[in-house]
Amino acid sequence: MLSSGELEALGAWMDAQGLPGGPIEDLVPLAGGTQNVMLSFRRGGRAFVLRSGPRHRRARSNDVLRREMRVLDALSGTAVPHPALIAACPGESVLPGAVFYLMEPVDGFNATVELPEPHASRPGLRHAMGLAMADALATLAEVDHEAVGLGDFGRPQGFLERQVPRWLAELDSYAGHDGYPGPDIPGVEAVADWLGEHVPARWSPGILHGDYHLANVMFSRSNATVAAIVDWEMSTIGDPLLDLGWLLATWPGTRPMLGWGGLATAGGLAREDEIVARYASRSGRDTSSITWYAVLACFKLGIVLEGTHARARAGQAPRNVGNRLHAATLSLFEQALDRIARA
Template structure:
């Protein structure tokens, strides 16, 4: 049976390139499947048809090569730099910046066995004790990431940490303005309050940018085997990663929410417990975590409003987008409450 060529990945051209650049890596024709995951970039599992090898290929989304081509080099660079450290990442095997091979830049990394847990239902079979172990491991791995000296691993110029929070806030404010087509009570108040209360950042670290349970692979021993989806990574304020993790660990109290949250799973540590563990293990002052968590609520509100805006223009594909717009006021309210209670 001939191999299936998934959209965006010509297996014959990929095989030829691998044979030239990594002779002996591949044995036999390739097969591939597109897998879920990631904010925008496409991820494929590629195998030898004789079953002796398995790898992962990442490329930009179809039709948006110019806007995201730089992601490939950044992702490849950061996982290459982190692989020798205590941070679990797949081994980067090859970066190709030549569009003529598959139509865009791409990179190849090792395949890591593990499960990305996205829902309470997926965690349920683990039980309370194993779920707790997995989520606490998420915090411990974040501490390991933020302990890496960027300069020591060749990432000293990976971002511009000076003025990081101010730039982030302005960036997401512009994103909001680009998708405004309805009244959103409270969102300007939230944005302004975040601007007025900007904390002083600790020393910069490598930040993941989208750190949550379904962006890591959990092994059968409930330990984190790999942190994935580094397309948002940069040098910046480490507490932005913690704030986002706290937000995703909060109870939305929304049935059938399209936003991934596992906080309702039995054994899932509370946000306060995650903050306490991070502070104890990292030695960082987390007293301003309410700001970082409120910023995470604001950022997700903006992202969801952008999706809702595209839905109103008929630019979304698939189901469930009709409910996204109703979530935005919930995220705004959580952001305001978090700031007030902080």
């Protein structure tokens, strides 16, 4: 929550932006997939959602949020389902030390948290949810990143070739956490070698969400469509097919290793091949190398999650969370080896 002084500063900043005035009311913290601050509130008869970095910010927390602001602004006017940006504060003086932005509330639900009606009782609707995720991803892949002002948002040249050394270096960096004994992850070298030997030769750059899975979308409460893709912290310009690989690596229809809640156990979900076919038909992109992208997603996500395990061993995150995510890392590398064996 925000202190009374922070709320006063927020109100003054909103006044300067020409937003509705009056007292800030109905302030409610929102749960999310990250440690970022998320608050809903009303002011002047309008609903807002505030998003800022975690209270215990890391070195790049504000820079990451600035990138998120930029990509949401760029997506305005496109067909990509996303939270509409109302106003952004990239400076750190309003909320001391923290950047933030305001966005429109999304009328939808997170399927890892709840499975309401009619989705809970209609298998056909649940099946369509996976295809809708492919549709939303294809819509994102269609956006011309240069035309929407994101020409300098990433470094697409050599993007795929950089992935393995970049994330191996990240894994090595965890050794700096006191109490972390080092990665005990069978298959790291084998997966890294296979990825290095099978890099796709051709691909077309586009906007990459970077963390596209079930917990980062909100579905319409009345049908299977995606109401919004959320949490754009890892977005960049790269190969959009990695988003599809990420979806497959985390999809609960076949591998519910991340505990995605009610949807994962309800059944009736789309198969991987159906999701890939839907994406291919909607985007026109070549998905013949999709196994490589799914393996890369397992590799990258596994290393990301292991970072929380390392911080937990150093007392910087709850130990039980670190242990749970380490187990997920092991599962992801097992999945990667399985996909390689079946390739």
